Amino acid sequence: MKKLLLLAFFSFSLSAASLGETLFNGNCVTCHAITSPNSAPAIQEVQHAYKKMFDTKEKFVAFMVNWIAQPNTKTTLMPEAIKKHGLMPSLGYDKETLQEIASYLYDARLSQ
Numbered sequence: 270m271k272k273l274l275l276l277a278f279f280s281f282s283l284s285a286a287s288l289g290e291t292l293f294n295g296n297c298v299t300c301h302a303i304t305s306p307n308s309a310p311a312i313q314e315v316q317h318a319y320k321k322m323f324d325t326k327e328k329f330v331a332f333m334v335n336w337i338a339q340p341n342t343k344t345t346l347m348p349e350a351i352k353k354h355g356l357m358p359s360l361g362y363d364k365e366t367l368q369e370i371a372s373y374l375y376d377a378r379l380s381q
């Protein structure tokens with residue numbers, strides 16, 4: 270019984286991780302390449318700026334979800350990026366979707 274529960278837990282967390290990644294690749298990667306900036310900062314830079322500011326996954330995810338839901342020049346963590354690229358447009362995703370993506374972005378090893 271214990272083993273079964275553990276297995277269920279692992280497969281749940283695996284599929285949760287790949288859902289966030291899939292959503293990121295479908296909705297964000299057109300503007301945010303992984304390591305090199307183009308029309309927007311590389312997502313690696315974004316992850317770095319957010320990790321510098323927030324010491325827990327909960328805070329990282331909560332702030333990112335709210336910010337993306339309503340991009341704002343006053344609460345940005347990346348004012349230089351706004352100067353360079355302009356403010357990110359509001360994309361209109363629901364918070365559950367953004368939560369999956371932000372959670373993936375906290376955990377992801379972004380190296381290529």
Ligand code: HEC
Nearest residue numbers: 296297300308309315345346347350351354355356357370
């Ligand atoms: C149409 C292009 C575009 C798309 C699509 C896009 N972004 Fe952005 N994003 C930008 C630009 C440009 C910036 C840099 C300026 C800024 O911070 O507003 C940015 C900045 C950010 C930031 C930094 C916010 C801050 O503190 O300033 C986060 C986090 C972010 N994007 C996450 C995402 C996620 C997650 C997605 C997918 C759901 C996404 N973006 C899709 C253009 C885009």
